[in-house]
Amino acid sequence: MKSILLLTRVTVTILSFQSIPFLAQNTKSNLKEIKSVYLSDSEKLNSVNFLLKAIPYKYSLQGDAIEKFDAIFPFLEEKQKKRMISNDDEDFQKMWDDLIEENGQPADGDFSALYDSTVLTSDYLKSNIDFCYNLKQEKSWLKIISNSNFNQYVIPYRVGTERLETQWRQSLYNHYNNIKKSSKPRQEAFEKTKNTDLLTFASDLQYEIRRRVSTNRTMWAYPFDIPVSKMEQGRQGACKHLVNYTTAVMRANGIPCTADFTLLWANNRSGHKWNVLFKEDGSSLPFDAATFPLGVNFDDRKIAKVYREQFLPSVEFSIPVEDEVPNYLYDPCWKDVTKEYVSVSDIVLKVPSELSKKKYLLIGTFDNQAWQPQFYAITINGEVKFREIGRNNVYIGMYLNDGEIKTFGDPFLLDSTGNIRYLSSTSSLESVKLTRKYPCTSFTSEFMKNMVGATFSASNSLDFKGEKTLYTVEKKPAFFETAKITPDVKYRYYSYTTADKKKSYVAEIEFYDENGVKQNVLPLKIDSNVSLKKICDGDLNTYYWGKDNERIIFDFGKPVQISNIKYCPRSDSNFIVENDIYELCIWKNGVWEAVGKKKANSSIVEFENVPKNSLMLLHNLTKGQEERIFTYENENQVWY
CATH class of the missing domain: 2.60.40 (Immunoglobulin-like)
Structure with a gap:
């Protein structure tokens, strides 16, 4: 029954939708009494009908593969109590490795879907609906937002496929609606705005979320959605887990919120998932989970497709042919919102004659190693039209054949104006x-720029009295750079000093004498600071991370004349x-x-x-x- 796709940042769980008609009938039978409760309240009845339409698609994952790994949460809880947990905690990684050795990978274990239609009760839904409508009376913005946004992004009783819990809203409301600020003025400001200012309150919530939960590298291997109680217990997760937790916190406190995601960046091998909230006027504000302030960083990332998680499936959705479209490319509860993020165009491709019998074709981007599909479309009259595709990316036509994804035609650039240029080699x-x-990414560039203003100096005195400045790094190093030195005398001590108020991020420093011979010299204090060895280990991928205004001294043992100094900052070495x-x-x-x-x-x-x-x-x-x-x-x- 299971099919789980694990991407670097996005995990998608796909189940068969063929059983939905039966489940819908079952839902009506089990929960029909909930509608009679709200016959006199049209708003609540509208929300009830909304949930009843969505319930057939909703389920929890259950089974030994999940329960055996529940041991991670009390382990993390104890680490949190001792304030001994880190992003790459070795103890937690060992504990995880032991679980894997004993039970195998969780995604390969036994689990199944427990559909909500078989377990939900009218009392559960009533409690959920009444809680949300009490919030509507309390939070001023909920009186203004559209019923559609209220139903899609506040009312839902679950976020993903986590195990259902009864008190998750109340628990998150009790904590986050009663945040304790560090001073009386801040507390008074919080109390004043928490019911009247959506963005200020959301910002306060986000700040507290960042303090309460964080990412953990080991948790990238945990493929399942985490219930609120477990997340509160362990307080660690992968990107997806933090996004789901943030969605739950926001909704429990009256902030309309969901998740947007890209399965795969158009210029990278990974995808990403982030949160998005909705303001009174219906406009959206995307933001990364557990970061502050509210916002999302798209630096260096190009978008082909962005989807939004909806609670109620689209009425326009139809299941594509199973053997022509990978099942990780579609879900009835995804809404295409690419045009909210980037300029888009429709792309029309001619269907090759050898693919004329295909009902669906794909369009893909390059993931650093291979072409990967981004989207699918139906073929009509010898053409296939891919709608609202992100511009300024290189794409290629693709198709699925006997389980193997292949390409067709030449790759092409969809430029910033929406024009297509095929990248077909010419005879010229x-x-x-x-x-x-x-x-070079902006992240890497910042470390490389950190070397600007640094100086290389020389002296025959260890205290560097009367030192001579040999070279100043005046522009960002782009590679393993060479500084040509013309000293007037020989010196015993040479040094590298960071620019004012900048830390040392140095990968390599090499000295060459007047004959061009590399000198075998190590920094002083290397015995007490072993990481200094990284400056001279010959590996451009290791680096020394030092202090502000730091001077790193090299003692040659006797005066020598240096003609060249090669230096390289922390970089990607690409x-x-x-x-x-x-x-x-x-x-x-x-x-x-x-x-x-x-x-x-x-x-x-x-x-x-x-x-x-x-x-x-x-x-x-x-x-x-x-x-x-x-x-x-x-x-x-x-x-x-």
Whole structure:
């Protein structure tokens, strides 16, 4: 019965929808008395009808595979009490590994769906509805928002497929509606706004959520939704768990809230899930779970599709042909909201004659290693139309055949204006000068910029009296840089000093004498600070993380003359590394075709006779894994 897809940041659980008609009939029989309770209250009756329509699609996952792993929550609780838990806690990882060894992976264990229609009672729904309508009297904004948003994003009695609990709303309301602030003025401000100012109250809730729960790397391996009581107990989770918990907290306190997500970024191998709340006018505010302030960071990320979790399925949804569309691409409770985030276009592709019998085709993006489907559409009269696709991305047509996903046609760029340019190699050739195999992200760039303003100095006195400044880093290092030194005398001590109010994020520092010979020298104090060894370990992926305004001193034992200093900041090391071997590939006739292999002799690797208008991929055959597709435009790499 189960089919669980685990992405890096998004977990989607898919069950068969074929049993829904039977369950709908069963629901009417079990819960029909709830409607008679609210015959005189049209608003509540509307909410009842909304829930009854949704109930056939709702279920909890249950079974030994879930219950055996419940042991993680009291373990985490004890760690929390001792304030001894971290994002990558070794004790918790060991405990998890022991559970895996004993029980196997949780997603491979025995579990099944317990449909709400078979267990829900009228009393449970009545308690849920009455609680929400009491909130509506208490929170001023709930009197203004639309009935649709109130039903979709406040009324729901569950968030995901977590095990049902009776008091989750009351528990979360009791804590978060009564937050204790650090001072009397702040407490008075909170009490004044919690019933009248949606955004201020939501911000207060988010701040408290961030203090109360956090991400844990080990929990990425836990595929199931977590009930509120377990989340309150362990207070640790993966991104998805924190999003669901935040949704529950917001709804329990009258903030209309749900989750938006992308199954896969258009320019990355992972997906992401985040929260979104709705203001009085119906406009939305997306924000990352358990972060502060409210907001979401889309830096360096490109969007092909974004979906919103709805409680009531779309009436327009129809189940696609099972053997033509992967089941992780659809769900009746997903609403396409891509155009709320980026500019979109409809894409029409011609159906190849060999695929003319296919009812559905797919469209995909590259995930750093392979093409992966993003969306599906039905074929009509020899064409397939993919609606509202995010612009400024490279796509390719795809199809599912005997369980294998394949591509068709040439990849194409849907540019920022909505025009399509096919990336088909031409007979014209060009030389390309490449500096990276993967784009430098804003996150990495910040660490690299941290070196700007740092200085290399020299002295014959350990206290550096009368020191001579040899070189100042004036621009952000882009790779393993070289500073040419012309000292007037020999010096015994050389140093690297960070810029004012900046920490040391240094991957490597190398010194070369006047003959170009690398010097074997280590920083002082390396015995008391072993992480300093990372500066001279020859590994660009390790780095020293030091203090503000720190001076790192190198003692050569005697005065020496240095002609060059090579330095590299903390980075992703995806720039061209001297002496590494690189292979350039282009996409041609449905495969990646190698067009050249070279050993880099500088920070640039050049390939000749490359077909123009090609989609390219650069492999480092010496080391590394990250790589990204690009085109070559005006002598620059353009990443997608």
